[in-house]
Amino acid sequence: MWFSKKSEDIIVELSTNPVEGLSSSEVERRKAQYGLNKLEGKKGKTLIQLFFAQLNDILIYVLIAAALISGFLGEISDAIIIGIVILINAIVGIVQESKAEKALDALKQLSTPKTIVKRDGQLVEIPSEEVVPGDIIVIDAGRYIPCDIRLFETANLKVEESALTGESVPVDKDAEMVLDAPDTALGDQKNMAFSSTLATYGRGVGIAVATGMNTEIGKIAKMLNEDEDSKTPLQIKLAELGKTLSIGAIIICAVMFLVGFLQKRNLLDMFMSSISLAVAAIPEGLPAIVTIVLAMGVQRMIKQNAIIRKLPAVETLGSVNIICSDKTGTLTQNKMTVTKFYCNKELKTIDDLNIENSSEKLLIENLVLCNDATFSETSRTGDPTEIALVEAGIKFNLFKDELEASHKRVNEIPFDSDRKLMSTVNTYDNKFIVMTKGALDNMLTICTKIYENGQVIPLTQEMKNTILDESYKMSDDALRVLGAAFKETPNTNVEISTLENDLIFIGMIGMIDPPRLEVKDSISLCKNSGIKTIMITGDHKNTAFAIAKELEIAEDISQVMSGQELDKLNDEELSEKVKHLRVFARVSPEHKVKIVKAFKSHGNIVSMTGDGVNDAPSLKAADIGVAMGITGTDVAKGASDMILTDDNFSTIVSAIKEGRNIFNNIKKSVIFLLSCNLGEIIALFFAILLGWATPLKPIHILWVNLITDTLPALSLGVDPGDPDIMKNKPRSPKDSIFKNSVGSLIFNGLLIGLLTLAAFIVGIKIHTGSTSLFPLYPSNLTEDALIYARTMAFIVLSVSQLIHSLNMRSEDKSIFSLGLFTNKFLIGSIVLGILIQDLIITIPFLANIFNVINLTGTDWLVVTVLSLIPLIANEIIKIFKRMSNSKKEIA
Numbered sequence: 001m002w003f004s005k006k007s008e009d010i011i012v013e014l015s016t017n018p019v020e021g022l023s024s025s026e027v028e029r030r031k032a033q034y035g036l037n038k039l040e041g042k043k044g045k046t047l048i049q050l051f052f053a054q055l056n057d058i059l060i061y062v063l064i065a066a067a068l069i070s071g072f073l074g075e076i077s078d079a080i081i082i083g084i085v086i087l088i089n090a091i092v093g094i095v096q097e098s099k100a101e102k103a104l105d106a107l108k109q110l111s112t113p114k115t116i117v118k119r120d121g122q123l124v125e126i127p128s129e130e131v132v133p134g135d136i137i138v139i140d141a142g143r144y145i146p147c148d149i150r151l152f153e154t155a156n157l158k159v160e161e162s163a164l165t166g167e168s169v170p171v172d173k174d175a176e177m178v179l180d181a182p183d184t185a186l187g188d189q190k191n192m193a194f195s196s197t198l199a200t201y202g203r204g205v206g207i208a209v210a211t212g213m214n215t216e217i218g219k220i221a222k223m224l225n226e227d228e229d230s231k232t233p234l235q236i237k238l239a240e241l242g243k244t245l246s247i248g249a250i251i252i253c254a255v256m257f258l259v260g261f262l263q264k265r266n267l268l269d270m271f272m273s274s275i276s277l278a279v280a281a282i283p284e285g286l287p288a289i290v291t292i293v294l295a296m297g298v299q300r301m302i303k304q305n306a307i308i309r310k311l312p313a314v315e316t317l318g319s320v321n322i323i324c325s326d327k328t329g330t331l332t333q334n335k336m337t338v339t340k341f342y343c344n345k346e347l348k349t350i351d352d353l354n355i356e357n358s359s360e361k362l363l364i365e366n367l368v369l370c371n372d373a374t375f376s377e378t379s380r381t382g383d384p385t386e387i388a389l390v391e392a393g394i395k396f397n398l399f400k401d402e403l404e405a406s407h408k409r410v411n412e413i414p415f416d417s418d419r420k421l422m423s424t425v426n427t428y429d430n431k432f433i434v435m436t437k438g439a440l441d442n443m444l445t446i447c448t449k450i451y452e453n454g455q456v457i458p459l460t461q462e463m464k465n466t467i468l469d470e471s472y473k474m475s476d477d478a479l480r481v482l483g484a485a486f487k488e489t490p491n492t493n494v495e496i497s498t499l500e501n502d503l504i505f506i507g508m509i510g511m512i513d514p515p516r517l518e519v520k521d522s523i524s525l526c527k528n529s530g531i532k533t534i535m536i537t538g539d540h541k542n543t544a545f546a547i548a549k550e551l552e553i554a555e556d557i558s559q560v561m562s563g564q565e566l567d568k569l570n571d572e573e574l575s576e577k578v579k580h581l582r583v584f585a586r587v588s589p590e591h592k593v594k595i596v597k598a599f600k601s602h603g604n605i606v607s608m609t610g611d612g613v614n615d616a617p618s619l620k621a622a623d624i625g626v627a628m629g630i631t632g633t634d635v636a637k638g639a640s641d642m643i644l645t646d647d648n649f650s651t652i653v654s655a656i657k658e659g660r661n662i663f664n665n666i667k668k669s670v671i672f673l674l675s676c677n678l679g680e681i682i683a684l685f686f687a688i689l690l691g692w693a694t695p696l697k698p699i700h701i702l703w704v705n706l707i708t709d710t711l712p713a714l715s716l717g718v719d720p721g722d723p724d725i726m727k728n729k730p731r732s733p734k735d736s737i738f739k740n741s742v743g744s745l746i747f748n749g750l751l752i753g754l755l756t757l758a759a760f761i762v763g764i765k766i767h768t769g770s771t772s773l774f775p776l777y778p779s780n781l782t783e784d785a786l787i788y789a790r791t792m793a794f795i796v797l798s799v800s801q802l803i804h805s806l807n808m809r810s811e812d813k814s815i816f817s818l819g820l821f822t823n824k825f826l827i828g829s830i831v832l833g834i835l836i837q838d839l840i841i842t843i844p845f846l847a848n849i850f851n852v853i854n855l856t857g858t859d860w861l862v863v864t865v866l867s868l869i870p871l872i873a874n875e876i877i878k879i880f881k882r883m884s885n886s887k888k889e890i891a
């Protein structure tokens, strides 16, 4: 019962040191003793379990039944081939699934929260998993509590404990409290913070008392099965499509069987053909391919600094047409430098500051003391705005640690982006002085006096107007302006209402935060691809507009709206106005939800960035919530669909580009698979319907299906991105994946099917020397002729499909302009596929099993010409497409 012990006793019990923290060697020892600080998840499946899971499929049952029947009837080679097909299918399935799973696991790892701990006397940020009992942990607003912690210092700390207690209203924590009732409920243990709960306000420091499965949440083991399995809209749609196609395929096969029966064909042959065709035609590999292409795309995105937290986001990304972005740190570098200051009625550059002047000195002292950044020679942590202020102090030999030692902080009200202010109470000799800093407009409303050259005099409205005018000069130059004020207070009371009023204005400073260099290009790229960029900032209207203009987000100040103006509009009015707006300034996180909704009301697909605790609602409201990886709080990350590990706007644009490419690649794989399946159906169905001999044996179909459904389809899924993808407008999420592709799918399916039949006819003609047009009726044919012709059909079906995969790489660009070898995996799959086919017909043992024979050079010539026809036909069609596209462009 940690809550009933004094923190001093716990320090002794856990052999730790609140000032220095644990030493590295001690941490290693404790890691070995307690293990990682994480909850044990579900155990992974064994290989055998995975294997049997693959077999648990109705199609596989049918195949197994078919293999058994063939075996019983003495068709041993058929049985073996079907067995091999089942085996390879299962292996491919396992490999694909575990690859997808690994990729998703890696993603989870990347987005695990971090914790600030004190170790070897230094504050360091470590993955929460590495926390050990005895660690001294610093908690700030927006962080997940990494383990169970006995607090020994709290400053207005509030924690939301719904994960543990179900209570969603944050509770106040108080380190001073010692409870002795042994049965105090978790929710009442105010001096404790529990693993998996969330700090929403204030600060605290405590000792890790329990980690991993020993924590309260670990005991409940509540989160163990929380693995959510989110399917993307496309995956769901494709699964439905798969079902419809399966029913269609089964009907066709039943009809085929019936026709065969009426034609008095060999029933076993017909049965096997129908089953093989059904198995081949049902796109059972489709969901796996989609998942793996998505997962691999997501892996590529990680390399470009975007972590996708929810798979459906990948698809939505491709449709984004509005990016709402925070300014500070995302569009700008977040490297702030104080350049100007205003004090004693004068606006000067910072280098001209006279530290001997009492007002000017107090200005800097205020900004350094009312400041949470930590600063040492080796490391700087904290808000860049505050780091810049500490740096400004150093210029004038006012060091934060020295100042804090002589003017101890006795209380504080943290900064939040609604008030846009921060206050501390510091001791000056025997006095308590409130130091407040923050947004100038908010600051002036709570100041009644001004400190000029050592004198406190009343602050008139006229003086306020002059100060505001001076501040505009700074904000018009894109400077962020921060005001400073102080007052004496009789006690250390922390009520905002009593501390942050009736203050004495000291002065203000202006700091520059240059735009990120690469952002301008990304914004213009967005413009060309139908994506609007919207800047959202807590900064002043003028500062925001100056930067927006530089980045070419806005041209005119009428495109900027402030939070105040926004407050005056109702939802409809905002929705009307929003079309013309590009910048929202002086907004609080609450405004962001309104902004997202207003944009969404026009059917836009909106992405919104955020970092703070209060940004979570807007991140959830957006179609794509984007959290900052560096400056973002755990709350914002938890609510987001995507995390930027570099906080950079350009990364959002790269992710959108990648999202578009991933969708296109999935489309290529899907259309390819379906056109190949259609080809197989057509070849067999036509032949049967016309009463011809069957051009392919069941095992041929199964085999070709195996060769094309796996490597080539996957290789299309990793096709290099189309460099021109950002020239297109965003895809409407309502558009079907088949948009503009049904024609090509049917055409190519027909072509492949007819070419296979053609190969069969040519084969029979060459072998029999027949002059009749269709010498194809079974009664006329010898077994040798059939084997020969089927070999031709078998090879043409497989090779034409393999070659056809090249057509899928672009809807209108020639494969030669794309570069034949730019997708090496695809070329590799094609070559491998052809090689395997060649081996099957040349190695007598295999040829025997497959019931095929070796082909002569002339045969290969015929086969090659036939197999190249889909490529030639599609290249010609693409020429016409390009011509009509360029006509459209001219028009």
Ligand code: ATP
Pocket (backbone or CB within 6 Å): 326, 327, 328, 329, 383, 385, 386, 415, 416, 417, 420, 421, 422, 437, 438, 439, 440, 480, 481, 482, 483, 536, 537, 538, 539, 540
């Ligand atoms: P953006 O929304 O562009 O990312 P931001 O998130 O930095 O900007 P806020 O943090 O809400 O915006 O800051 C708004 C205003 O609050 C700033 O213009 C500044 O005047 C003031 N401010 C920012 N940081 C602090 C701080 N640490 N202490 C006091 N005031 C601050």
